[in-house]
Amino acid sequence: MRKALRLRRLSRPRDDRYLFVPLDHSVSDGPVVSRDRWHDLIRSVVVGGADALIVHKGRVRTIDPLLLGGCALVVHLSAGTAHAADTNAKVLVGEVEEALRLGADAVSVHVNIGSDTEERQLADFGVIANACDAWNVPLIAMVYPRGPRIADPKDPVLLAHVVNIAVDLGADIVKTNLALPVPRMAEVIASCPIPVLVAGGPATGGSVVDHARDAMATGCAGLAVGRRVFTSPSPKSLVAELASVIHVDHHADLVHAVAGVVS
Numbered sequence: 001m002r003k004a005l006r007l008r009r010l011s012r013p014r015d016d017r018y019l020f021v022p023l024d025h026s027v028s029d030g031p032v033v034s035r036d037r038w039h040d041l042i043r044s045v046v047v048g049g050a051d052a053l054i055v056h057k058g059r060v061r062t063i064d065p066l067l068l069g070g071c072a073l074v075v076h077l078s079a080g081t082a083h084a085a086d087t088n089a090k091v092l093v094g095e096v097e098e099a100l101r102l103g104a105d106a107v108s109v110h111v112n113i114g115s116d117t118e119e120r121q122l123a124d125f126g127v128i129a130n131a132c133d134a135w136n137v138p139l140i141a142m143v144y145p146r147g148p149r150i151a152d153p154k155d156p157v158l159l160a161h162v163v164n165i166a167v168d169l170g171a172d173i174v175k176t177n178l179a180l181p182v183p184r185m186a187e188v189i190a191s192c193p194i195p196v197l198v199a200g201g202p203a204t205g206g207s208v209v210d211h212a213r214d215a216m217a218t219g220c221a222g223l224a225v226g227r228r229v230f231t232s233p234s235p236k237s238l239v240a241e242l243a244s245v246i247h248v249d250h251h252a253d254l255v256h257a258v259a260g261v262v263s
Contacts, residue, residue, distance in 0.1 A: 002136035003136040003137065003138055003172075006105045006106060006136070006137065006138050007106075007138045007172060009072045009105050010051055010052050010072050010074075010105060010106060010138065010173070011051055012049070012051050012070060012071070012072075012247075013247050013249075015247060015249070016195065016221065017216075017221055017222050017246045017247055018051050018052070018173070018195065018197055018221055018222030018223075018224075018246070019049065019050050019051045019052075019222055019223055019225070019239070019242055019243050019246045019247070020050070020051060020052045020053075020054055020074065020140075020175075020197065020222070020223070020224040020225075021045045021050045021052070021053055021054065021224070021225060021226055021229050021239065022053075022054040022055075022076070022224055022225075022226035023041075023053060023054065023055050023059070023226060023230065024054055024055055024056050024059075024076045024226070025226060025227060025230075026056070026059065027056055027079045027080075027081065028079070028080060028081055028082055029081075029082050032226075032230045033230055038062060039064065041230060041235055042063055042064070042067055043067055044234075044235040044236035044239065045071075045229065045235060045236070045239050046067050046068075046070070046071045047236055048235065048236040048237070048238070048239025048240040048242075048243060049239055049240055049242075049243030049244075049247070050071055050239050050243070051071065051072060051222075052071060052072035052073065052074050052105070052106070053068075053071060053072075053073060053074065054074040054075075054076050054108055054140075054224070054226075055073075055074075055075065055076065056075070056076050056079070056093070056094070057075050057093075057094045057098055057099065057102060060073065060075065060102045060103070060104075061102075065103070068103070072105040072106065073102075073103060073104050073105055073106075074104060074105065074106045074107065074108050074140060075094060075098070075099035075102060075104040075106075075107050075108070076094075076107070076108045076109075076110070077092055077093065077094040077095070077096075077099070077107050077108065077109050077128060078090040078091065078092060078093065078108070078109045078110035078111075078121075078124070078142075079091060079093040080110075086115070086116055086117065088112045088115035088116065088117070088146055088147045089112075089115065089116070089117040089120075089121075090109075090110045090111065090112065090117070090121050090124075091120075091124070092109075092124045092127070092128070094107075095131065096128060096131035096132055096134075096135050096137055097131070097135070099137070100135060100137065104137070105138070106137060106138035106139065106140055106172075107128065107132065107137055107138075107139060107140070108139070108140040108141070108142055109124065109125055109128050109139070109140075109141055109142065110142040110143075110144075111124075111125050111141065111142070111143045111144075111165075111166075112143075112144055112145075112146040112147055113143060113144065113145050113146070113147070113150075113161075113162050113165065114145050114146060114147035114148070114149040114150040115146060115147030115148075115149075116147065116148065118147070122165075122169070125141065125169050125170075126169055126170070129169055129170030129171070130170075132170065133170065138172045138173065139170060139171050139172050139173075140171065140172065140173045140174075140175065141166040141169070141171035141173070141174045141175070142174075142175045142176075142224075143162050143163065143165060143166045143171075143174055143175070143176055144162065144176055144177060144199075145158050145159065145162055145176075145177070153177055154177050154178065154179050154180040155179070156179040156184040156185065156187050156188055159176055159177060159179050159185075159188045160187060160188045160191040160192070162174075162176055163176055163188060163191070163192045163194075163196055164191060164192060166194070167192060167193060167194050171194060172194060172195075173194060173195045173196075173197060173221070174192070174194060174195070174196055174197070175196075175197040175198065175199060175224045176188075176196065176197075176198065176199070177198065177199060178198040178199070178201075178211070178214070178215050178220075179218075182214045182215075182218065183218065185198075185215065185218035185219075185220065186218040186219055188218075189218060189219035189220060190219070195221030195222070196219075196220055196221055197220065197221055197222045197223055197224050198215045198220050198223055198224075199223075199224055199225075200212075200223055200224060200225030200226065200227070200228045200229075201225075201228060208225060208228045208238070208242070209238075209241050209242060209245060211223075212225075212242050212245045212246065213245055216245060216246060222246050223242060223246065225242060
């Protein structure tokens with residue numbers, strides 16, 4: 001029951017669709033924004049209508065708790081940096097109990113299937129899944145085909161395998177790549193009994209809103225968009241556009257309610 005309640009909090013309109021904004025890039029790549037812009041970024045993301053923020057444990061302490069009244073908090077437990085000998089390697093840097101003490105609604109882990117350290121990452125996944133089960137905490141698995149053994153990271157057959165690894169190891173929600181050609185993402189969704197979210201795409205390229213529409217049309221349960229949000233000239237407007245695509249029937253009411261909470 002407690003896990004079910006926490007899962008419901010991850011979808012603000014309770015429609016089982018999700019818009020997550022990961023801001024964990026400060027570990028892998030460096031600061032997402034300057035210190036004096038951080039509060040405004042968080043407020044923009046919340047007011048825009050994001051369902052959850054994803055950050056590392058130390059960064060939680062920099063977020064005004066009042067901004068999280070309607071927006072869920074996910075603590076990311078995996079880390080690696082762009083300076084590592086193997087940039088596809090991920091290690092655990094936190095525990096479920098820590099995340100709960102910080103007020104998290106869920107935790108997330110990152111696994112790169114096909115990487116040189118896949119074995120270690122899968123073992124870490126298993127450890128966190130067991131702890132989530134013990135504490136009734138939802139687990140979001142960010143699982144990608146990524147590494148020297150992967151020829152096509154957007155191959156739908158491979159992505160179906162990847163998302164079902166997340167299912168079998170105990171995830172409640174899985175995030176991965178959008179398949180190409182896009183219509184074949186429907187095959188990935190059909191193979192998977194838990195909600196599938198797709199990443200927001202690269203820092204450059206086409207419209208992330210069009211990307212969202214394409215993903216939702218295949219049956220995806222939502223998006224996790226980070227870099228495209230925090231590099232946007234108007235994060236609030238972009239998040240609002242994305243939320244309107246994901247929460248088609250609920251977005252207007254959601255924005256009105258959120259504005260009242262954080263005003």
